Amino acid sequence: MLLAIDVGNTRIKSAVFEGNTLLDIAIFTKLDLQKNIQIILDLYPKTTDLVVASVGNVDERAFLVWGKRVNIYFVTHKTPFPFQNLYATPLTLGMDRMVLASGAVLQFPKQNRLVIDAGTCVTYDFINNNDNYLGGAISPGIRLRYEVLHGYTANLPLLSIENFEKDKNQDLKLDLIGNSTQQSIHSGVINGIVNEIDGFINQYREQYPKFIIILTGGDADFLAKRLKNTIFANSNFLLESLNQTYQYKTKND
Numbered sequence: 001m002l003l004a005i006d007v008g009n010t011r012i013k014s015a016v017f018e019g020n021t022l023l024d025i026a027i028f029t030k031l032d033l034q035k036n037i038q039i040i041l042d043l044y045p046k047t048t049d050l051v052v053a054s055v056g057n058v059d060e061r062a063f064l065v066w067g068k069r070v071n072i073y074f075v076t077h078k079t080p081f082p083f084q085n086l087y088a089t090p091l092t093l094g095m096d097r098m099v100l101a102s103g104a105v106l107q108f109p110k111q112n113r114l115v116i117d118a119g120t121c122v123t124y125d126f127i128n129n130n131d132n133y134l135g136g137a138i139s140p141g142i143r144l145r146y147e148v149l150h151g152y153t154a155n156l157p158l159l160s161i162e163n164f165e166k167d168k169n170q171d172l173k174l175d176l177i178g179n180s181t182q183q184s185i186h187s188g189v190i191n192g193i194v195n196e197i198d199g200f201i202n203q204y205r206e207q208y209p210k211f212i213i214i215l216t217g218g219d220a221d222f223l224a225k226r227l228k229n230t231i232f233a234n235s236n237f238l239l240e241s242l243n244q245t246y247q248y249k250t251k252n253d
């Protein structure tokens with residue numbers, strides 16, 4: 001059994017795998033890291049490997065306490081990946097984006113792929129049908145958008161997706177024309193991000209008529225329902241990709 005750990009900028013996501021089968025998931029913050037890993041390893045004593053990919057500021061040493069019990073592997077730029085990295089600054093490419101690209105290549109062979117990860121940031125990653133990683137884009141995620149509007153102005157309140165869902169009584173429809181400060185902010189953040197993602201997809205389509213789209217990250221389900229483009233959301237894609245990247249590395253070392 002393998003425990004995959006994805007350290008993002010907001011949360012830590014972890015999953016236990018038996019081969020390719022995902023058995024369990026746990027999401028927690030950095031403060032609860034030690035406690036939660038201990039709980040998972042006690043629940044799944046057959047875990048032999050712990051694989052970590054991080055873009056957050058968690059010290060690698062936090063994991064080493066389990067070094068006697070399991071093999072610990074940190075995914076790095078030296079890890080073998082199933083694609084050629086054409087990013088002009090490959091060493092600054094986020095480890096999460098590399099793992100997503102890896103999962104896209106391993107799960108969807110021989111096609112153009114666009115991976116959209118809506119987490120702290122929204123990241124776009126494009127890997128073409130020759131398995132060349134080309135790059136993509138980075139923009140602020142939903143929570144970040146709400147927070148900067150409040151943090152960098154004198155008069156805007158701090159709102160969130162939770163206010164939005166409560167205010168709108170889970171209604172999927174969001175007014176284009178916000179008729180209050182609150183509704184204007186929700187329109188700007190939610191309509192803004194939805195239009196951004198649909199707009200990106202449409203622009204990619206002008207250059208690449210055919211590609212598959214993978215939408216993942218903490219806001220994937222929320223966004224998938226609202227996009228004009230039909231997209232299958234898989235919140236676990238990064239964790240699944242981490243498991244597959246480790247299997248690929250084991251075969252190619």
Ligand SMILES: Nc1ncnc2c1ncn2[C@@H]1O[C@H](COP(=O)(O)OP(=O)(O)O)[C@@H](O)[C@H]1O
Binds near residue numbers: 144219
């Ligand atoms: N319980 C939660 N705590 C924090 N963010 C959440 C939660 N549920 C959903 N989200 C959304 O998920 C996003 C963070 O996604 P996530 O994939 O965990 O980010 P990261 O990988 O950058 O840590 C936030 O923008 C927020 O809107």
Ligand SMILES: CC(C)(COP(=O)(O)O)[C@@H](O)C(=O)NCCC(=O)O
Binds near residue numbers: 093
């Ligand atoms: C862009 C990111 C901050 C996204 O982080 P996340 O939203 O997944 O927490 C991360 O992938 C990162 O630190 N990247 C380094 C820069 C780059 O990928 O070019």
Ligand SMILES: [K+]
Binds near residue numbers: 117119122217
């Ligand atoms: K992201």
